[in-house]
Amino acid sequence: MLLWYNITLIDCLGLYFMHDLSKIIDRINTNSTKWSKYKDKNVIPLWVADMDFKTAPQITQAIMNKCEHGIFGYSDLTATVKPDIVNYLHQSFRWKINPQNIKWLGGVHMGLNLISKIFVKPDESVITFSPIYPPFLKIEQFTSRNLINLPLKYDQSNKKWLFDFDLLEQTLSNPGKLKPKLILLCNPHNPVGRVWTQAELNKLLEFAIKYNLLICSDEIHCDLILEPKLKHIPFATLNDEAKMRTITLMSPSKTYNIASLGCAFVVIENAELMQTYLNATNGLYADLNELGLLACKVAYTKCEQWRQQVIAYLQDNKKMIDNALNGYTNITVHSPQATYLSWIDMRHLMLEKNITNPTEYLENYGIGLSNGADFGAPGFVRLNFACAKDLLDQALKRFIKAIG
Numbered sequence: 338m339l340l341w342y343n344i345t346l347i348d349c350l351g352l353y354f355m356h357d358l359s360k361i362i363d364r365i366n367t368n369s370t371k372w373s374k375y376k377d378k379n380v381i382p383l384w385v386a387d388m389d390f391k392t393a394p395q396i397t398q399a400i401m402n403k404c405e406h407g408i409f410g411y412s413d414l415t416a417t418v419k420p421d422i423v424n425y426l427h428q429s430f431r432w433k434i435n436p437q438n439i440k441w442l443g444g445v446h447m448g449l450n451l452i453s454k455i456f457v458k459p460d461e462s463v464i465t466f467s468p469i470y471p472p473f474l475k476i477e478q479f480t481s482r483n484l485i486n487l488p489l490k491y492d493q494s495n496k497k498w499l500f501d502f503d504l505l506e507q508t509l510s511n512p513g514k515l516k517p518k519l520i521l522l523c524n525p526h527n528p529v530g531r532v533w534t535q536a537e538l539n540k541l542l543e544f545a546i547k548y549n550l551l552i553c554s555d556e557i558h559c560d561l562i563l564e565p566k567l568k569h570i571p572f573a574t575l576n577d578e579a580k581m582r583t584i585t586l587m588s589p590s591k592t593y594n595i596a597s598l599g600c601a602f603v604v605i606e607n608a609e610l611m612q613t614y615l616n617a618t619n620g621l622y623a624d625l626n627e628l629g630l631l632a633c634k635v636a637y638t639k640c641e642q643w644r645q646q647v648i649a650y651l652q653d654n655k656k657m658i659d660n661a662l663n664g665y666t667n668i669t670v671h672s673p674q675a676t677y678l679s680w681i682d683m684r685h686l687m688l689e690k691n692i693t694n695p696t697e698y699l700e701n702y703g704i705g706l707s708n709g710a711d712f713g714a715p716g717f718v719r720l721n722f723a724c725a726k727d728l729l730d731q732a733l734k735r736f737i738k739a740i741g
């Protein structure tokens with residue numbers, strides 16, 4: 338009967354696992370990057386973007402089944418995962434692509450470097466908008482391509498981060514020697530948490546058309562939309578023009594907490610761009626780890642109920658932060674529309690208390706946050722709230738002590 342409805346026992350158990358998100362799981366001595374940083378210190382780690390939740394039980398079960406079988410020879414799983422991704426993109430975003438448009442990547446971070454290196458010549462440049470996930474700012478270091486870093490602007494009255502289109506026009510109309518070729522977009526945006534609207538993305542597309550730019554859209558946070566009225570729009574789906582000039586980077590790793598399994602992919606629908614990509618990469622890297630591919634397959638086909646539970650939990654955690662911190666005038670919490678990351682302006686507090694490094698200051702009160710300086714915004718910190726409520730509650734109490 339259960340199978341008739343295509344529901345397995347483990348799917349039914351999903352409801353039971355809802356309660357698991359509140360359990361504080363010991364991650365010390367598990368090689369966790371997030372928790373190792375403060376191993377012997379009384380500091381609650383709320384920095385790097387991974388979640389303290391166990392991944393969906395369906396994913397763990399699939400990996401355990403494979404491990405129990407115990408043979409890890411060459412695998413053709415890759416061929417069946419691509420149609421699953423095609424279905425997922427269609428169901429989630431009405432985005433119809435061909436499986437051949439997908440190529441595997443070990444991670445989205447490396448994808449940013451790879452795309453910049455392949456599609457931008459040494460005498461051209463890459464544009465991005467900061468504050469931004471730090472690797473975007475390291476493009477010069479890793480690819481020796483010139484980076485033009487344009488600040489986003491904060492609209493105080495609507496409490497929203499926006500693209501500064503005037504600045505973009507100014508920059509593109511006076512290109513200098515290193516002509517811009519590629520925009521590295523973060524959609525939704527880490528760390529300011531914006532879900533870019535259709536109007537904003539269309540405006541960006543207008544610039545891309547006018548100045549003949551490619552767009553590399555990092556959409557790793559696309560399944561973590563926290564405001565029910567908002568929806569993620571893949572840049573490539575805006576229209577045919579967008580489709581022809583967009584390279585999209587995606588991965589189930591953030592949403593399903595499987596970053597260490599290394600399964601990401603790039604979508605390129607323009608045949609000419611795909612050929613350039615293949616010319617540069619063919620034969621240079623192996624197929625992905627089968628366990629990562631398996632996790633990706635299960636994430637996109639069997640874990641929607643789990644994802645919804647996580648979203649609801651994150652929405653509650655976000656409210657907890659707003660309720661705890663919004664009354665303080667020496668900091669400003671920028672609540673995200675997507676992601677599980679709050680972006681916090683500490684500049685008033687820093688003046689008030691003569692603080693030079695807000696992250697070090699908060700570490701002394703027992704909370705470990707990311708430093709905004711790494712995102713191109715000194716004076717800000719980023720708080721990862723994908724953790725058990727009790728832990729977040731302890732962290733917020735420490736935060737209040739630090740700012741009170």
Ligand SMILES: Cc1ncc(COP(=O)(O)O)c(C=O)c1O
Pocket residue numbers: 386443444445446447470523527555557558588590596601
């Ligand atoms: C916007 C963004 N892109 C890429 C990554 C890293 O992705 P990966 O682990 O697949 O390299 C992160 C991780 O936090 C991220 O926030």
